Amino acid sequence: MEKTALALSTLLLISGCAQNSNTAASGAPGSGTSTEQSEPHHQMTDQWLGRWVGVEGLFLDISKDDSAGAGPGHYLLEMQYGLDADQSGTFEGQATAEGISFSREDGQHLLRAGDGEATGMKWLLEKEDCLIVATGEGYCRD
Known part of the structure; x- marks a missing residue:
């Protein structure tokens, strides 16, 4: 027995x-909830809050999305991403393992960390602290 x-x-x-x-x-x-699983992601991307500068007046301002229910890891990306007036706006972003995922009129994008060389722009080559949307579109801090 x-x-x-x-x-x-x-x-x-x-x-x-x-x-x-x-x-x-x-x-x-x-x-666990999805919020718990994304915590390490937003801890990294929270360090990106603030202003990032591109070339020829382009910029990226990242702030936390404080709207109801947004929660950790949700951001508002205010951008002037092109020289035309219609190439600007504020977009909602969400932290991922690779960076901040967001969508704007020209498609789905991933904002990721890199250096000036990774931006593909000669004016930013010497920079070390940058965020890249795509080759030819990047924003850096001094």
């Missing part, structure tokens, strides 16, 4: 461990 109880307890324990690992492997939500 004692051996049966021990075997049954061991089987239940193994079964419980297998259930937890299957849940994690399948990507099914566990006890």
